[in-house]
Amino acid sequence: MPRSNPFRDPVPSWNRSASLLDVHKRGIPGLERMAHHEDSDEVDMVIVGAGAGGCTLAQRLARRGWRIVILESGPFWDPDRDWVSDEAGSHKLYWTATRVIDGEDPVELGKNNSGHGVGGSMVHYAGYAPRFHPSDFETHRRDGVGADWPISYADLKPHYEKVERELPVAGQNWPWGDPHSYPHAAHPLSGAAEIAWQGARKLGVRMRVGPVAITNGVFGNRPHCIYRGFCLQGCKVNAKASPLITHLPDAIEHGVEVRADSHVARVELDESGKCSGVSYFHAGREHFQRAAAVVVAGYSIESPRLLLNSTSQHFPNGLANNSDQVGRFVMVQGASQVAGRFPQLAHQYKAPPPEICSEQYYETNISRGFARGFSIQTVGPLPIGWAEHVLADGHWGHALREYMRDYNHWSTLGLLCELLPQPENRVRLAEELDSHGLPVARFTYSQCENDRANIAYGKHVLEQIWEAAEAQDTLTIDRYAHLVGGCRMGSSAETSVVDSDHRAWEIPNLFVCDGSVMPTQGSANPALTIMALASRFAQRLADKRVASGPSARARSSGEGALA
Amino acid sequence: MARSFRDAEHLPKRRSGPAADPEKLPRQRNGTTPQMHGRYPDFNVMEDAPHWDRVTRELLEKRVAEPPTCRLFAEREQLTLGALFDEILAQERDPRVPVLQMVDAKLYERKFDGFRYAQLPDDDRTMRIVARQLDGLSELGPEQRHERVRAFADGELAWEEIDSKLAWKVASRLAVSAFYSHPWAFNEIGFRGPAYPRGYMRRNMGPTGVEPDEPQEAFGPDPVQDVGS
Numbered sequence: 001m002p003r004s005n006p007f008r009d010p011v012p013s014w015n016r017s018a019s020l021l022d023v024h025k026r027g028i029p030g031l032e033r034m035a036h037h038e039d040s041d042e043v044d045m046v047i048v049g050a051g052a053g054g055c056t057l058a059q060r061l062a063r064r065g066w067r068i069v070i071l072e073s074g075p076f077w078d079p080d081r082d083w084v085s086d087e088a089g090s091h092k093l094y095w096t097a098t099r100v101i102d103g104e105d106p107v108e109l110g111k112n113n114s115g116h117g118v119g120g121s122m123v124h125y126a127g128y129a130p131r132f133h134p135s136d137f138e139t140h141r142r143d144g145v146g147a148d149w150p151i152s153y154a155d156l157k158p159h160y161e162k163v164e165r166e167l168p169v170a171g172q173n174w175p176w177g178d179p180h181s182y183p184h185a186a187h188p189l190s191g192a193a194e195i196a197w198q199g200a201r202k203l204g205v206r207m208r209v210g211p212v213a214i215t216n217g218v219f220g221n222r223p224h225c226i227y228r229g230f231c232l233q234g235c236k237v238n239a240k241a242s243p244l245i246t247h248l249p250d251a252i253e254h255g256v257e258v259r260a261d262s263h264v265a266r267v268e269l270d271e272s273g274k275c276s277g278v279s280y281f282h283a284g285r286e287h288f289q290r291a292a293a294v295v296v297a298g299y300s301i302e303s304p305r306l307l308l309n310s311t312s313q314h315f316p317n318g319l320a321n322n323s324d325q326v327g328r329f330v331m332v333q334g335a336s337q338v339a340g341r342f343p344q345l346a347h348q349y350k351a352p353p354p355e356i357c358s359e360q361y362y363e364t365n366i367s368r369g370f371a372r373g374f375s376i377q378t379v380g381p382l383p384i385g386w387a388e389h390v391l392a393d394g395h396w397g398h399a400l401r402e403y404m405r406d407y408n409h410w411s412t413l414g415l416l417c418e419l420l421p422q423p424e425n426r427v428r429l430a431e432e433l434d435s436h437g438l439p440v441a442r443f444t445y446s447q448c449e450n451d452r453a454n455i456a457y458g459k460h461v462l463e464q465i466w467e468a469a470e471a472q473d474t475l476t477i478d479r480y481a482h483l484v485g486g487c488r489m490g491s492s493a494e495t496s497v498v499d500s501d502h503r504a505w506e507i508p509n510l511f512v513c514d515g516s517v518m519p520t521q522g523s524a525n526p527a528l529t530i531m532a533l534a535s536r537f538a539q540r541l542a543d544k545r546v547a548s549g550p551s552a553r554a555r556s557s558g559e560g561a562l563a
Numbered sequence: 564m565a566r567s568f569r570d571a572e573h574l575p576k577r578r579s580g581p582a583a584d585p586e587k588l589p590r591q592r593n594g595t596t597p598q599m600h601g602r603y604p605d606f607n608v609m610e611d612a613p614h615w616d617r618v619t620r621e622l623l624e625k626r627v628a629e630p631p632t633c634r635l636f637a638e639r640e641q642l643t644l645g646a647l648f649d650e651i652l653a654q655e656r657d658p659r660v661p662v663l664q665m666v667d668a669k670l671y672e673r674k675f676d677g678f679r680y681a682q683l684p685d686d687d688r689t690m691r692i693v694a695r696q697l698d699g700l701s702e703l704g705p706e707q708r709h710e711r712v713r714a715f716a717d718g719e720l721a722w723e724e725i726d727s728k729l730a731w732k733v734a735s736r737l738a739v740s741a742f743y744s745h746p747w748a749f750n751e752i753g754f755r756g757p758a759y760p761r762g763y764m765r766r767n768m769g770p771t772g773v774e775p776d777e778p779q780e781a782f783g784p785d786p787v788q789d790v791g792s
Contacts, residue, residue, distance in 0.1 A: 084619040085757030088744035095677050102681035110677025191768030226762025236616065236759050343569035345780065347772070349754060350763045383754050387739035396716055396735060397709070398582035398653040399575035404743070405588075405602050406574060407752045408780070442681070472571035 010183075011220040012165045015059060018220025020249035026238050027078035028249050035067075035257045039287050043067045046278055046291035048264045048306060051120020052530040053514035054297035055243030055251060056163070060538030062254035069257045069289060071280050073302075074117030076260035077244060083234040087384040090233040093117060093124045097440065099301060100430045104446035107332050107480050111232075114301065114483070118260055119244030121299065127231050127240045128354045128377060128525040129169045129213040131160050131532075133177035135363055136522035143364045145371040145450065146420050147329075147519040150491045150500035151536075153178060159532035159539075164211075167241035168219055169528070171210020176359035184216040187225065190351035192411035193378045195342055197356055199469025205376070205461070207356045213241035213527070214352055229349045229380055240352070243531075262287075265438055267294050267310040267319055267510065275510050281436050295502075297514040297534075300330050300483040304427040304516065305441040307487070307497075320487075320504035325497045327427035329488050330443065331521045334417030334455040335481035337379055338462035339389060340471030345408045353380035361461065362523050370453040374417040375523040376462065381412055392477035403475065413465060415458040416481060418523045419451040427486055484526050486516040502537045513537055568602065568780060585653070589781040594750050597652075597660050597742075601751035606778030608749040608756045619757045627746055630661040631668035635687060640694035641667075646701035647693070650712040651738045660748060665741035666690070676736075682726045689725060689733050696722050753778040 011018045022029045037043050045061065047054040050072035058068045075092075077083065084090065095114035101107060115121030134153035139146035157178065170184035186209035189197070200207050214225045225239040238245055248258065262282045270276040277290040296303045304327035308318035318326050355378040362373045381389055383404070389412070390403040430442035447455075459476065466474050490496025493505035498517055504510040515530045575582045588600040594607025609627065612620050633641055641663060648662040649655065670687040683689050697715070700708055714720055716735070718728040742748055749756045755778070765774050 080616075081618065084622050085615070085759040086619055086622060086744070088740065089619070089622045091674055096675055097677070098675060098685065099678050100681050101678050106680060108676075108678050114677055188766070190766040191772050195768065226758075226760070227764075227766060228758035228762040230757075230759070237762075341571055341574065342768075343571075344768045345773070346768055347766065350766045383743040383748065383752060384740050387743045388736065391735055391739055395575060396651050397712075398585060400651070400739070401585065401653050401751075402573065402575055402582045404748075404752050406568070407754065409568070409571075473574050473576055475576075 010218050012162070014063070014162070015166045015247065015250045016253070017059075017166070017246055017249040018222050020253055021221040021238065021245060023221045026080045026236060028244070028252060031076075031252070034252050035255045037067070037069050037257055039289050042290040042292055043069050044291070045293045045295060046071060046289050047295045047297050047513075048278060049120065049297035049299065049302070049514065050118040050243070050248070050258055050260075051115060051297060051299060051514060052122050052243055052527050053534045054295065055247040056531045056534035057295060057297070057513050057538050058256045059247040059251035059254070060535060061542060062251050062256045064542040067255065069259060069291070071262040071264050071278065071289065072118050072258060072260045073263040074260065076118045076258065077123070077234070079234060079236050079238065083236050085228065085230045085233065085236060087233060087382050090124065093234055095302075097434055098432060099440055100432065100442040101445070102442065103425070103444040107443060107445045109301065109443065112479070113332070113481065114299070118248070118258055119242040122242040122527050123234050123244060124232050125525070125527055126354045126379070127212045127214050127352055128357065129164070129167060129211050129241070129528040130357065130359070130375070130524040131177060131180070132156075132522045132524050132529050133359075133362055136520050136524070139372060139520050143371045147488070147490070149519050150489055156529070156532045156536060159535035160528065163528060163531045163535055166246055167213035168215065169211045169213050170216040171212060172208045174208060174211065175206070176362060182211055186210050187212065187214065187216050187352070187355070189355055190347070191344070192346040192348040192380065193351065193355035195346060195469055196340070196378055196411050196413055196465065199340070199465040199467075199471070200358065202468035203464050205358050205465060206360050207358045209356050211357070212352065212354045215239045225352065227351050229351055229353065229382065231352045231354070232382075263436060264306060265309065265436060267296070267306065269312050269314065269319075269507070273314060274508055293509040293511065295511045295513050296487070297512070299514050300486040300516045301427055301441045301443060303512055303514055304486040305429065308429050309438055320497055320506050320510060322506060323494050325488070325495065327486055328423045329421040329485040329519070330425050330427055330445070330483065331419060331421050331485045332445065332480040333482050333521060333523065334374070334419050334451060334458070335414055336455055336459050336476065336478045337389060337412050337414040338459060338466060339410045339412040339475045340466035340469060341406065341409050341473040342411065342469075342471060343409070346411045347408050348380045348411055349382055351380060353378065359523065361458070368457055370450045370457065372418040372420070372454065373523055374415050374454060374458040377414050377416065379412050379414040383407065389475060389477045392479075393475040413462050415455070415462065416523045416525065417451070417454045417458050418521060419454070420448060421485055421488075421520060422448060482521070482526050484515040484518040484521045487512045488519045489517045490519060501540050511537070591750065595658055595747045596751040597654055597658060597747050598656060599658065602780050603750065603753040603778040604781050606750055606753060608746050608754070611756065614761050615757045616759050619759065623746055623757065626744070631664045633664055633667040635667045635671040636663070636691070636694065639698065640691060642701040643694045643697050643699070644690065646708060647697060647712060647734065648738045650708060651735055652742050658747070660742050660745040662738055662741045666737045669737070669741070680726075680729045683729055683733065684725075686733055686737065689730055690737070692724050693730050693734055696720070696724070696727070753780065
């Protein structure tokens with residue numbers, strides 16, 4: 001841990017985003033002064049995707065003098081103008097262009113796991129921000145399953161600590177994995193979470209409050225949470241962290257240009273086999289942005305899709321894909337939820353969905369009969385989410401309406417089961433074309449036996465918690481959460497897409513910086529780890545441990561004084 | 564005295580038979596609920612609208628005041644799908660949330676949900692195939708209609724064109740997503756809807772967790788038969 005100083009500025013010196021926001025408006029101020037680069041201007045780096053990976057990377061490197069353009073397929077949000085406190089009205093926050101799903105256990109995409117627009121899917125994630133455990137980086141060595149990362153927990157730890165300050169993360173001292181504390185104290189609990197905790201306590205399941213990336217005190221110009229429960233619909237308060245407010249204000253202040261509504265079609269190569277830039281669609285026209293380095297940061301479906309769509313003579317099967325690794329080992333977490341019914345009114349909508357969490361079952365315990373484990377977290381479905389839950393338990397017609405009328409009596413717990421990486425769980429190109437004439441992604445997913453045993457065990461624990469809490473009835477939905485993998489990092493070109501410095505094995509100036517690089521997923525929500533990886537990658541680049549850097553012109557322009 | 568909803572004997576899984584008769588629920592006295600029954604007879608979420616931010620308020624006021632008209636489904640498809648959605652949501656009489664029209668608008672505007680099962684076409688075409696397969700549903704008597712939808716829900720229908728189990732997922736998801744986006748449904752279930760910029764203060768369980776303007780749950784159905792009935 002960094003030595004704590006009670007008099008330190010709450011907003012960290014290396015990222016002033018929270019101070020650059022306006023107290024009375026939610027959107028980023030001063031966008032009319034944002035840098036603008038011409039397509040023909042060779043920037044130091046073009047980043048595809050304005051999400052957790054792309055925005056964090058841009059913020060870090062802009063402070064070191066890099067001239068960066070981020071191209072984002074979706075719009076540039078102004079929360080005051082564009083977001084609503086309404087489930088159906090938040091449809092535009094999700095990647096809703098068609099993707100084809102199949103396999104034995106197809107994964108529904110869209111609102112649950114795919115963002116569209118500046119800020120990415122952190123705009124509509126719940127807000128949980130746990131670290132990975134040290135074991136997550138070496139599951140093959142320890143447990144004989146999954147894969148070993150080419151980096152360790154120790155490599156990411158200083159970046160976890162930095163990013164936790166930047167979001168900032170609120171929670172109780174964390175006893176699991178590498179024990180640590182958080183910059184903000186834990187939020188107060190709702191009745192729905194309290195009753196879940198009572199059940200857990202009786203069963204002997206240890207719980208902790210948090211960790212959530214939601215302000216709980218003074219933090220620059222970002223307000224305190226108002227507990228209205230619409231975290232998954234975009235936080236109109238600016239209390240929940242997303243890169244739109246945690247990294248872009250500082251990035252833009254330091255010269256980053258974010259070009260929204262710009263859908264990248266292909267990464268282009270020059271004769272020497274290096275990337276020359278990217279072709280993208282904006283306002284119905286195709287453009288080409290020149291860049292000295294290209295970073296793909298479109299997450300586990302769109303990053304593989306972009307590489308697979310970028311074919312050339314050298315790479316007939318897609319860029320960086322001569323070992324047939326692009327799009328493989330895509331993972332989701334088993335996220336079944338069990339709700340319990342109580343005599344009192346619990347009002348599960350009256351709080352952020354993320355409240356308490358247990359990582360007691362995170363690590364492998366061979367007596368359970370499967371490798372790896374799961375975590376337990378509260379969730380707070382709003383009416384449409386609750387209706388999907390009731391429907392999944394097999395109720396429609398009058399039975400559905402009856403359970404829906406009973407909404408205020410229920411509290412809901414969810415699992416995050418670590419499902420294992422498998423080569424056949426993969427993104428490929430479908431025959432279908434999108435509105436730009438580009439093949440859409442096809443995502444094939446099937447569980448393995450270990451996955452099924454993990455989910456079944458986890459659901460049994462949730463049932464036992466509700467039984468201990470004396471719930472009068474339970475309802476269960478089987479579902480998935482999160483996406484990682486698809487362009488995993490590794491130690492050899494034969495078994496991975498990028499090396500430990502996020503560089504594609506086969507192209508010297510092509511990088512991937514998002515959740516797709518993860519070789520395993522643990523039982524932790526991935527947002528914090530994606531940001532920590534981007535922070536580490538940025539430091540590697542800026543310290544010139546990786547050969548790519550700002551052009552001589554940028555360094556002499558005076559803007560890039562080393563931070 | 565009527566029993567309260569503190570016990571759970573009204574819940575479908577606790578009953579061995581079909582769901583309880585909603586006609587015995589309290590009548591709505593303030594605002595509208597679908598079919599005018601619910602748990603919160605004096606709760607009308609739209610009364611909070613002056614406290615909501617402008618964009619949210621305009622969106623929800625429009626959802627109530629300006630129901631769309633069908634542009635995608637043909638007349639015969641409207642009859643069949645209307646009957647299907649009424650069954651899925653137990654909307655047997657007015658006032659109804661206009662689910663058919665809301666689903667039609669979403670699909671006509673091609674606001675799909677971001678995924679498509681490989682075995683199915685896009686959701687608009689899937690729903691038109693469902694309408695063709697269930698043609699005649701609206702002409703059946705109540706029991707036969709319910710039985711046909713039950714067979715659809717339980718995956719007992721074998722259709723040549725598409726996988727009926729996956730088609731049920733699409734149809735039921737579209738139905739509940741439209742219905743439970745409507746403020747009348749918020750009234751029925753006691754959901755306070757948009758809470759911005761005000762937010763919530765009291766969140767604990769029990770009487771001290773209740774805010775003064777919060778919907779009050781009515782007592783449950785009266786088990787005592789009227790004299791002479």
